[in-house]
Amino acid sequence: MVAATDDFTDPPPDSSPSSSRAAEATVPMRAQPFTPLARLGDLGSVAQSSVPGLYAWAVTVSPAAWSKGAPWVAKVAAMAGLASLVGAAAVEARAPRRARAASVWGLGLTSSIVWLAVPGALGPTRLDAARGITGMVGWALFAYAAAAPALKRPAEPQVYVAAPLKARSKTRRGDMVYVGAGAIAAFALQLVGWGVLVPERALLVRLTTLAVGLAVLGAATDVGLARHAKRLPVAGRLRRRVFVTWLALTVLAGAVGGLFWALR
Amino acid sequence: MHAFDVIAVLMVVGATAAFGVGAGALARADDVVAAYWLVVGLVSLRGAVQIARSGVRG
Numbered sequence: 001m002v003a004a005t006d007d008f009t010d011p012p013p014d015s016s017p018s019s020s021r022a023a024e025a026t027v028p029m030r031a032q033p034f035t036p037l038a039r040l041g042d043l044g045s046v047a048q049s050s051v052p053g054l055y056a057w058a059v060t061v062s063p064a065a066w067s068k069g070a071p072w073v074a075k076v077a078a079m080a081g082l083a084s085l086v087g088a089a090a091v092e093a094r095a096p097r098r099a100r101a102a103s104v105w106g107l108g109l110t111s112s113i114v115w116l117a118v119p120g121a122l123g124p125t126r127l128d129a130a131r132g133i134t135g136m137v138g139w140a141l142f143a144y145a146a147a148a149p150a151l152k153r154p155a156e157p158q159v160y161v162a163a164p165l166k167a168r169s170k171t172r173r174g175d176m177v178y179v180g181a182g183a184i185a186a187f188a189l190q191l192v193g194w195g196v197l198v199p200e201r202a203l204l205v206r207l208t209t210l211a212v213g214l215a216v217l218g219a220a221t222d223v224g225l226a227r228h229a230k231r232l233p234v235a236g237r238l239r240r241r242v243f244v245t246w247l248a249l250t251v252l253a254g255a256v257g258g259l260f261w262a263l264r
Numbered sequence: 265m266h267a268f269d270v271i272a273v274l275m276v277v278g279a280t281a282a283f284g285v286g287a288g289a290l291a292r293a294d295d296v297v298a299a300y301w302l303v304v305g306l307v308s309l310r311g312a313v314q315i316a317r318s319g320v321r322g
Contacts, residue, residue, distance in 0.1 A: 219312055
């Protein structure tokens with residue numbers, strides 16, 4: 001993360017390569033403000049993973065353990081899983097490796113015991129789809145947080161400061177007109193065919209208008225940018241030849257269309 | 265602006281109109297007409313880019 005630039009040293013006015021190298025330096029980054037998110041980042045990996053672990057436990061384990069007809073073993077195992085999560089987060093500072101093992105294996109094993117003791121608790125008649133999906137997300141987040149914990153912030157973060165970057169080229173005048181006109185044309189094409197009632201046909205029309213809209217936008221950009229390109233000495237002759245070729249194709253398309261309508 | 269650039273712009277405008285007619289025909293389930301106008305639009309669009317870029321160095 002990079003802080004605001006007002007604490008950085010000012011770059012030198014001359015940005016030639018040699019002076020750029022001279023200007024390169026590392027300066028301390030401004031201290032980040034105290035936020036709940038920053039505080040969460042300072043927590044250990046076990047404490048971080050305990051948050052989605054608690055969520056997964058609450059959505060998928062505790063309803064099964066306290067469902068109708070669940071044996072006492074399921075309730076004890078569920079409580080043991082909760083205790084392993086909270087306890088591991090509490091002792092993480094003293095024994096981080098053991099705390100991590102207790103958190104992952106403790107919750108995983110006790111949850112398995114609960115599900116084995118109450119096999120019907122996660123069936124489709126007892127667990128609706130929304131809760132099942134949120135439970136899966138909770139377990140996935142717990143696994144991710146346990147396997148790849150967030151990195152701790154360094155005590156004294158450093159930022160590499162060099163000369164300001166220069167753009168290799170600037171946007172020429174008129175380019176925005178081409179791109180804007182292409183975007184308007186692409187948008188206008190999206191207004192066609194909204195009254196189609198058949199879903200498959202409506203989807204086909206939407207996909208087609210989207211594809212041709214993108215093609216129009218790309219072609220308008222190409223035509224706009226081609227104005228600035230350097231051309232060969234024989235460019236005029238080449239352009240005439242290309243124009244005649246495409247004019248012939250256009251006439252051919254018109255003739256085919258006219259023939260089609262005449263025979264229809 | 266060069267005359268060929270104007271032609272390229274007009275071809276892009278024509279291609280857009282052809283695409284609009286083709287999409288309208290597609291919505292009416294008139295598939296042959298839709299295919300015709302969409303092909304005309306594609307040919308016109310490709311021609312516009314070819315004319316605009318012909319003779320460019322590199």
